[in-house]
Amino acid sequence: MAKTILEMDNITKTFPGVKALDNVNFKVEEGEIHFLVGENGAGKSTLMKVLSGVYPYGEYEGDIVYQGKVQQFHKINDSVDVGIAIIYQELALFPDLSVYENIYIGNEVKHNGIINWNQTIVKAKDMLKKVNLKVKPETLIKDLGVGKQQLIEIAKALSKEVKLLILDEPTAALNEDDSENLLELIKELKKQGITCIMISHKLKEVVAIADKATILRDGQTICTLEKAKGEIDEKTIIRHMVGREMNQIYPKRENHEIGDTILELKNWSAYDGQLGRHVVKNADLKLNRGEIIGISGLMGAGRTELALSMFGNPKNYKLKGDLVLNQQPVHFKHTSDAIKAGMAYVTEDRKGNGLFLLQNITKNVSASKLQGIAHHGIINNNEEIKIAEHYKNSLHIKASSIEQLVGKLSGGNQQKVSLGKWLFAGPNILILDEPTRGIDVGAKFEIYTVMNELVEKGLSIIMISSELGEVLGMSDRVYVMAEGEIKGELDSQSADQEKIMELATQ
Template structure:
């Protein structure tokens, strides 16, 4: 008979006007890796916040049974003391403190009531060894990459003798090597008796690592799939997640002739004075009207830096070379110049750079084009509402109203708001930087469908993506970058993942 470390029974959680969880049942066996999956807004993060005490006892209905005991977590420390640790997508480390200080923050090794820093370092080294991370414990967090920081978060959890480790989108910001290292660590922790719950939108990772996977949809439990029974396969997962079969995640569009060049770079270079290095070198690329051009490459290859140098150069790189829009040479002194020329840029960091997350949907969508909703310096709220409502409907943004605060939306709906913000400026060229990072398969399909509609309307798109399947599935043509240079150009029909990786690593 199965021995459960966690049983969440009939969990219901309501917010004003929204039932986020409805009679959810979720069980996890001791020593297994259990994935929690579902579309954005399905209730995954809310369920874990109930479990961890972020939503305290009394604010929800139902029971949490952990290690055979009914729990009443009133704050996060209550769940931590019980042996539950949750690591969010946005890491909670102190960047200006050392590795060992972060691992034992609030849990310092003491002798006679006084912190023993030497012993703290010794214990931190033990935790680093557990997560197979070779770094100096005295290194500052800000000097380490995201992959190493993720492992330090796990080391921090292990220092508190965690019994149940919860990871919320742990690989969303990691490259493929760091992602695989993390999955290997979870397998190793499983052997050591640590139970893991992993929230992930990356189905290939779920398939690779999950013993079981529970699907939530619209705040309800749909099913629990068992790998030992061969149930954790892509088509079954997708069907249960979205309530329908998506036979082709990349929707097809009619073949059409492309128009004239809307953007062309010749011998384009960008130098980052702060870093003291070239971030783009002798770039020669072009994009035609009605074309989706993919920009592939490993993290650090210079893709985002190139996009920013095109979009009015907000990082103040020293640029050289020629940039032409619709056949006319042009120089941008500011991002506003790029917008006026018909270029829009949907950043990869929607929370940090793309959106005003503490403001509502309406204010975010109009933010880049206030001149069209203003008269004599005063915003006409009626015009603003009409414009925002148009994009809320066309992009299928799921929200209670235009007044809903963006931070309260799911990741997929936040991405749609970011897209709506830039469509509102009526661009002719749209640069999409990691457009589906951290969103589920259903929301991805919707974003791809929108992209195809925009192309049909005559827009052009540059799509930066770390997902090779996405590059191949959505691009008409692609460039591969490495070390700030274009390593090759391929027609999608002639490309495959192996060819792209060969170019990216040469």
């Protein structure tokens, strides 16, 4: 019988106005890959922060039993000292330092109190071999892609003789190849006796490599599913996550009428002077009123660049061709021109470019149209509060109040705030760039439902997505891009994954 490495008994964690964890029980066996799954806000990351000492002993109720002993972690280093390491979605590396410096920072190889750099490089090479990463230890972090940086984070953990490795959404920012490499590494670490806890919204990953999966919902433990018992499949996981069957992941639209053309691109090109090449080439595209068009393609295909070139061209590309809006050619000099013309753009990087994380929900929602709630340059606070309450309720944003800081919200709720912010601007055309990236299946369903409600009211949506199921499930038509070119257009009846991938790899 497998030995238990970790038990978290009756863990309760409360924030002002919110009980994030409510008597959660979580048990992990030595040497297994154990996924922690649940909707955004279910309590997954909070539970792991309790375990790692981010939320120290005394700030929660319940017991952490690790390797048979009740632990009292007062800081992160306390958990690190006993062999627990956590790697977050936002990597904690120093971009201007080398690979070997990052691996051993805080855990320096010393002799008589002096760092032995030669020995550090030798040991770093050994760690890089363990994670199957072929880079020179002297390479600067900023010169590596996100996938390789993720492996360096794991190498850093291994250098501290980790026994329990926690990965929080490790593949969220990775492409398909890097994700596959990481999952293979996790399986290899299991063979080496390292226990892994993974938080992921990608249910295919759970099905592919999980030995067990514990489901959290609303801060409570729902169940633990076991692969050995044949319990781990997407349908079962979804049912436990959301508390209901989700036979239709993509809700169908009612009263769906598509109108006349509202936007058109003719022979549209965008040249990036910094890269020295075209990022969009001779694109022809139409968007009709009350329609969702999907833009599909592999990483680097030019999808985001196409969106930005239309939305006021903030990257200052050299543009050629025609952008026709409501039958009239337009030339936007700034994003503000595009907003005034009835366009809105929900960025894929909600944390970096889409939201003010240190501001509350109210200030974020009103930011796109302050003039709409101002009189003689003074903001009407009562009106601002009404608007924020409206979008909190209509978009089902889960928060203690509209005064809650956006940085404290789950990813799905942050995305809803970003959507509310742009809906307040009153657009006719909404560009959604990776609208459900990094959010769970329940929150996705809510975003899809909002999208359907918007197009039923006559709004038009351009949706950029890397998820083929999402593109096929939500789009009326699909444009497929590769190397900056639109390689083909498919209607909803004829489109399938094979046809999209065939066009995307031309």
